[in-house]
Amino acid sequence: MTKEIWQEYNMKLLSIFFSIFIFVICFNVLIDPFCIFNTPKIEYINKIKTDKDRNQRITKIVGLKLDNKPLESIFLGSSRVNSSISEEYYTHLTGKNTKNLGMNALSHDETFKIAYNAILIHPEIKTIYIGLDFFRFLEKNRDNKREVNLSNKKELTLSEINPLLVSFNTTLASVNTLISNLCSKKNKSYDKKTYFIKKLKQYSNNYNSAKLADSEFDKLIKFKNEMENKGYNIIFYTNPTHVTDICVIKQLGYLPLFNEWKTKLAESFSYIDFDFVNNITTEEINENTKYFMECSHSTTLTGELIINYIVKHSNNYGKLITKENIAEHNAQNEKKLHQWEINNKTWTKIIGKITNNELQEIQ
Numbered sequence: 001m002t003k004e005i006w007q008e009y010n011m012k013l014l015s016i017f018f019s020i021f022i023f024v025i026c027f028n029v030l031i032d033p034f035c036i037f038n039t040p041k042i043e044y045i046n047k048i049k050t051d052k053d054r055n056q057r058i059t060k061i062v063g064l065k066l067d068n069k070p071l072e073s074i075f076l077g078s079s080r081v082n083s084s085i086s087e088e089y090y091t092h093l094t095g096k097n098t099k100n101l102g103m104n105a106l107s108h109d110e111t112f113k114i115a116y117n118a119i120l121i122h123p124e125i126k127t128i129y130i131g132l133d134f135f136r137f138l139e140k141n142r143d144n145k146r147e148v149n150l151s152n153k154k155e156l157t158l159s160e161i162n163p164l165l166v167s168f169n170t171t172l173a174s175v176n177t178l179i180s181n182l183c184s185k186k187n188k189s190y191d192k193k194t195y196f197i198k199k200l201k202q203y204s205n206n207y208n209s210a211k212l213a214d215s216e217f218d219k220l221i222k223f224k225n226e227m228e229n230k231g232y233n234i235i236f237y238t239n240p241t242h243v244t245d246i247c248v249i250k251q252l253g254y255l256p257l258f259n260e261w262k263t264k265l266a267e268s269f270s271y272i273d274f275d276f277v278n279n280i281t282t283e284e285i286n287e288n289t290k291y292f293m294e295c296s297h298s299t300t301l302t303g304e305l306i307i308n309y310i311v312k313h314s315n316n317y318g319k320l321i322t323k324e325n326i327a328e329h330n331a332q333n334e335k336k337l338h339q340w341e342i343n344n345k346t347w348t349k350i351i352g353k354i355t356n357n358e359l360q361e362i363q
Contacts, residue, residue, distance in 0.1 A: 025165050033173035034164065036063035043181075050180040051173035053082065056103040061114070062164055064099055064121055065156045071122045072096035076111045077131030079104040080239035083293065084303030094311055108136065108219050109143050115223075119232070121154050127233040129310065132220075132271070134238075134249070134261050135206040142213040192289050199294040200244055201354050210254045212261060221268050235310060236265070237272040237318070240302055243282045243340055244347060245295040246275070250337060251355040259330040266326035272310055272318045273329065277336035280305065280317060285347075 032039035033051045036059055041047040072094070075085045081102025090098045099122075101114055111130060119125050135141050164170050224234045249258050265271055275281075280302060283291045291302045309318035321329060341348045352358075 021166065024171055028165055028170050028174050031174035031177050033170065033177040034059040034063070036060075036066055036164065038066075045181055046177055048181050049177060051176050053079075053104065054173055055169065056082070058160070059164065060099075060101050060103060061117065062156065062160050064101070064118060065154075065160070067097075067099065069097045070124045071099055072125070073098045073127040073129060074115070074118050074122075074125055075100045075102060075129045075131065076106070076115060077102045077239060078106050078133050078136065080133060080241075080297055081131040083297045084239070084300060084306060086300045086303055086307070089300065089304050090307050090311070093307060102131065107143050108216055108223075112219070112223050115227070120152075125232070127235060128227065129235050129237065131239040132236055132265070134258055134275070137212055137216045137261055138206070139211045139213045140209065141206065142216050192285050192287060196242075196244060196285050196294055197350060197354070199296060200248055200351065203245060203296050204248050204252065204354055207249055207252050207254055210252075210257055212257060212264070214264075217264050217268055224269055235272070236269065237306070237310060238262075238265075238275040240274040240281055240298050240306070242285075242292045242295040242298075243277050243337065244285075244351060246277065246281075246337060247341065247348065247351050248295075248355060251351055255334070255337075259334075262321065262330060263323075263326050266321050266323045270320060270322045273321045274306060274309075274318050276319065276329070276333045277340060278317065282340055 029037050030039060031046045033046075033049060034055070035049050035052050039046065073090075073096070075081050075098060079102060082100060082104070083102075085098075085100045085102065087098055087100050090096070099118070101118065103110075103114075106114075115128055118128075220236070224236075227234050246255075246258070249255055262273065280291050283289055290299060292298050305315060305317045308314045319329060
């Protein structure tokens, strides 16, 4: 084979390689499976982001760097923050921009690390909202060493963006997103009651051998004082859970510990409580349930109520908690929970079976 033929052959191989390379990049940007490139959402192509919550510890930071709009605030916390807070609704309500940086099982140490990184990238941020969860203050769940790998540079680095353009994982997410959009005429229905029971059983494991970790309270106090001294406004609030989750805590024998958690928070700083028995958290569980996806995670409809309260104080859903009113608040919550149990004996019985490990496996 002559030299010219070899050169032609190599050029074809390179052309094919670069064509595939460019196609993969364009495909992943067009589909935008992690919703970070602000690509327009097109019906039957990329409107439904089925894989949006994969690799949040990478994608959300990259999305933060790619967003050139000035930010007034950020929301931090666990997947409960991620599922409930709508950036679009916040902007609609306030005319200002925010970023939802809630991530699955985010520890407090990770939360602080992300907060420092966020203000490095967007120094114009004024307010940091942090959603708190009872389970994260337990000894077994504290500081679980789940690392968030963050660049100490304000600018986007190649090591951050490359995996989101050409990696197998991103391409697979794009393919999954495209298939889901092509095949999805309507969201598949599922039995809400069965799903709630399954999740109650799963989340009840969070409370086994529950014991509060005092160090977690100390971390929050230190972070709040440090950030406020730098001029940032720190607002803590508790993420709402459905009353069935609180009932699980009670039947496991940890309601006094749940109350102690709220009391210790109040002794450290004022905060807004959304995790108590009220008209939203006692929503009936059926095909029309709209405020909760399951017992542990609320929907963006609940998130809108949260945003309305913490930004505009325009509803009575939340409760500002201080060390002066926490005892009365806890007492009222216990009474309302007891009344709910009386009025919902079927659910109380189901939860009893869950906490006593008597419930058969839910498919």
